[in-house]
Amino acid sequence: MTWTKLPDTFAEREDLLDVSRSARLLLVEAMIWCNRHLLDGRITDAALRRCTDAVDVEALRDELVDARAMWRSDDGRAWQVDWSDQERSEVVTARRDTRAETQRRYRERTEKHRAGDHGMCDPRFCDRAVTGNATGNETDHGTVTRHPPDPTRPDPSRPVPEGQGQGQGDGPALAGASPADAAEAGARLGLPPHEFVGDCCALPDIHSIHRSAS
Numbered sequence: 001m002t003w004t005k006l007p008d009t010f011a012e013r014e015d016l017l018d019v020s021r022s023a024r025l026l027l028v029e030a031m032i033w034c035n036r037h038l039l040d041g042r043i044t045d046a047a048l049r050r051c052t053d054a055v056d057v058e059a060l061r062d063e064l065v066d067a068r069a070m071w072r073s074d075d076g077r078a079w080q081v082d083w084s085d086q087e088r089s090e091v092v093t094a095r096r097d098t099r100a101e102t103q104r105r106y107r108e109r110t111e112k113h114r115a116g117d118h119g120m121c122d123p124r125f126c127d128r129a130v131t132g133n134a135t136g137n138e139t140d141h142g143t144v145t146r147h148p149p150d151p152t153r154p155d156p157s158r159p160v161p162e163g164q165g166q167g168q169g170d171g172p173a174l175a176g177a178s179p180a181d182a183a184e185a186g187a188r189l190g191l192p193p194h195e196f197v198g199d200c201c202a203l204p205d206i207h208s209i210h211r212s213a214s
Contacts, residue, residue: 025052042078045078
């Protein structure tokens with residue numbers, strides 16, 4: 001949508017004070033028509049008769065021309081309205097194209113997200129967004145950096161076996177388990193088999209995931 005701009009001093013212009021009220025209204029109607037059709041203020045007689053319901057359009061037009069009220073002849077085939085306060089057609093067209101492209105990309109991103117393709121997702125709103133993807137990560141607020149998970153730390157997205165918590169509370173819960181069950185539980189927590197060195201992890205020193213115990 002375009003907007004026709006009229007300054008507060010529009011009705012006080014010296015050139016407009018010399019024309020009739022109907023002529024001033026015709027000028028506004030012509031400006032609105034030109035904005036709607038992106039004509040940059042150029043209007044033909046045929047279009048002029050369509051944009052108003054005035055009875056004597058030619059007389060009102062000539063009144064504006066004689067008073068030089070924001071109106072001049074354009075090589076005898078059309079009329080040029082003063083367009084200094086209005087947006088140029090290329091500006092309006094560029095804005096429309098930008099909005100259309102934004103909507104297209106939004107629909108495409110939404111469809112791909114629903115289909116399981118997160119290559120265009122914004123990592124601020126989708127935790128499955130592809131790391132390093134310029135489209136998904138470069139936003140108005142800068143590039144978002146996401147780090148891969150640390151395999152030596154528990155994955156909070158994985159379910160924890162019933163009766164087991166996370167962090168230091170895991171040790172007592174696993175201390176009495178069989179070696180096979182303890183090893184399986186340790187694997188679920190993302191802990192590979194390793195040497196026991198001091199307070200190396202949340203599991204106790206007797207845990208079977210430790211190759212040697214003190």
